[in-house]
Amino acid sequence: LRSALLLVQILKFLNCFVSDLSGKMFTFPLQTKTDHVKLITSKRNLSAATVCHRSFTDLKRDHNLFSKSTQASPNEFLVFYDYTNKEIEIHLKNQKAEYRSLDYKPNTWHSVCTTWDAGSGLVQLWFNGQPLTRRFVNQSNMTGEPIIILGQEQDSHGGGFDINQSFIGMMTDVHMWDYVLSTCEIQHYVSELSFTPGNVLNWAALDFQINGRVLIENKQMYCQ
Numbered sequence: 638l639r640s641a642l643l644l645v646q647i648l649k650f651l652n653c654f655v656s657d658l659s660g661k662m663f664t665f666p667l668q669t670k671t672d673h674v675k676l677i678t679s680k681r682n683l684s685a686a687t688v689c690h691r692s693f694t695d696l697k698r699d700h701n702l703f704s705k706s707t708q709a710s711p712n713e714f715l716v717f718y719d720y721t722n723k724e725i726e727i728h729l730k731n732q733k734a735e736y737r738s739l740d741y742k743p744n745t746w747h748s749v750c751t752t753w754d755a756g757s758g759l760v761q762l763w764f765n766g767q768p769l770t771r772r773f774v775n776q777s778n779m780t781g782e783p784i785i786i787l788g789q790e791q792d793s794h795g796g797g798f799d800i801n802q803s804f805i806g807m808m809t810d811v812h813m814w815d816y817v818l819s820t821c822e823i824q825h826y827v828s829e830l831s832f833t834p835g836n837v838l839n840w841a842a843l844d845f846q847i848n849g850r851v852l853i854e855n856k857q858m859y860c861q
Contacts, residue, residue, distance in 0.1 A: 674848070702718060704786040707779070749765075
């Protein structure tokens with residue numbers, strides 16, 4: 638029994654990486670309620686945040702784009718696409734902002750950045766480099782042990798996955814900062830120019846754990 642437990646711990650360790658994923662992407666090829674990537678950070682208390690990522694999917698249903706939970710709040714910071722209402726929702730604890738009328742085309746790379754500041758309580762979505770309306774959501778700091786998931790939406794801390802909210806497609810360039818990124822920095826990110834990497838999550842030095850069939854592949858680029 639002790640040997641079996643040791644083997645499980647070794648396998649978990651081998652499935653955990655700190656890696657430079659520049660030029661790489663995660664591919665989520667299956668619809669499941671298990672397959673995901675867990676992103677690991679030591680940051681416990683945030684009074685502001687920016688999350689940026691690029692994603693590519695052909696899903697015609699709801700799906701998760703970024704899920705950060707704590708014991709007290711499963712949807713502490715959630716970026717979610719609501720297919721029925723054709724909107725990206727930004728959830729902060731028990732409140733949310735809804736962004737509609739987006740050109741969220743299937744089989745297209747989209748860059749999504751979300752900023753939030755506890756001082757003002759305002760959230761803002763940047764869709765493919767375009768700033769959308771700033772909205773009041775929540776002024777409470779993010780506190781507690783975080784679990785950050787790509788590929789699944791957390792209905793409980795680290796679990797409660799729903800197969801009909803899972804992400805299928807590709808995702809890359811995931812960064813998170815503990816402050817509101819400037820307009821210029823967001824535009825540099827979207828244009829894939831030089832920018833300050835995330836100090837909470839950094840794609841070029843990412844601490845992560847793959848669970849299930851999620852692949853690391855070379856990022857697909859358009860030929861010039």
